[in-house]
Amino acid sequence: MxxxxxxxxxxxxxxELMEPKRLLEEAGAKTIVASLEEGEIKGWxxxxxxxxxxxxxxxxxxxxxxxxxxxxxxxxxNPDILRMNKDVIRLVGEFDKAGKPIAAxxxxxxxxxxxxxxRGKVVTGWPSIRTDLTNAGGxxxxxxxxxxxxxxxxxxxxxxxxxxxxLKDAVGMQPSRSDAKTEKQAA
Numbered sequence: 001m002x003x004x005x006x007x008x009x010x011x012x013x014x015x016e017l018m019e020p021k022r023l024l025e026e027a028g029a030k031t032i033v034a035s036l037e038e039g040e041i042k043g044w045x046x047x048x049x050x051x052x053x054x055x056x057x058x059x060x061x062x063x064x065x066x067x068x069x070x071x072x073x074x075x076x077x078n079p080d081i082l083r084m085n086k087d088v089i090r091l092v093g094e095f096d097k098a099g100k101p102i103a104a105x106x107x108x109x110x111x112x113x114x115x116x117x118x119r120g121k122v123v124t125g126w127p128s129i130r131t132d133l134t135n136a137g138g139x140x141x142x143x144x145x146x147x148x149x150x151x152x153x154x155x156x157x158x159x160x161x162x163x164x165x166x167l168k169d170a171v172g173m174q175p176s177r178s179d180a181k182t183e184k185q186a187a
Contacts, residue, residue, distance in 0.1 A: 001171065002068040003030040007059060007088055011077025014043030014050040015157040016105050020071060020164045021053075027173050032056045032067070036085060044075050059087045064094040068171045074106020074126065074156075083114040093117065096150065101170035103152040105163050109133055112151065122148040124155050 004024055008017055021031050035041050035055040043050035070092070072079065082088045092115040095102050104112055109125040110132060112118045119137030124130075124146040133140050144162040146153045152170060154163035 001029065002066060003032045004069045004071055004171065005062060005067040006031055006033045006071045006073065007082065007091065008033065008041055008073050009035050009078055009081050010042050011044050011075050011081065012041065012073045013075030013078070013106055013157065014045040015160065016075065017043065017053060017073035019160045020167070023164045024168065027168060029173060034059045034062050044077060059085065059091065062091055064091060064098055067100070069101035069103065069167060070095045071167060072102070072104040072108035072111055074108040076107050079107045079110045083110050089115050099150050101150050101152060101167060103163060103167040105154040105159065106156055109153050118151070121151055122146050123151065123153045125153055126155060
């Protein structure tokens with residue numbers, strides 16, 4: 001399977017990048033972190049700067065064909081910065097045009113709205129961006145995960161297990177032990 005691309009920058013919600021990345025890698029996926037600058041990006045964790053993550057490549061060097069899917073972690077700062085970058089928005093559009101899964105959590109659906117790809121789609125996100133999603137033509141719901149075609153959206157860190165499982169399902173990965181635990185807890 002091709003790697004899963006993660007696009008993020010400083011201020012990403014730490015749990016929304018690190019936990020899905022860990023769960024995907026635990027299940028056998030390779031992940032690549034792309035950002036606006038080389039080096040490391042710093043997460044945001046409970047009102048303070050958190051841990052850093054190594055940047056594997058620059059966004060401007062990404063070739064959509066090299067990846068199975070795109071994952072967009074949230075946080076307030078991260079997607080607000082990214083939605084102003086033309087290369088990021090171009091890539092979101094390219095992944096969508098190719099029909100590849102795009103998973104966006106928390107504030108990250110802002111990027112889907114900016115790319116103009118949610119009109120007529122069922123989506124969810126952090127409560128403060130739901131009006132923006134509606135204004136972009138999305139049909140907004142309030143549940144752990146919304147899957148509509150190739151788009152996967154979730155609301156917050158509590159939704160990470162369902163979010164990650166939906167992404168793994170979308171790329172055809174086998175369920176892992178952590179997925180079984182999640183399903184059992186939800187029942």
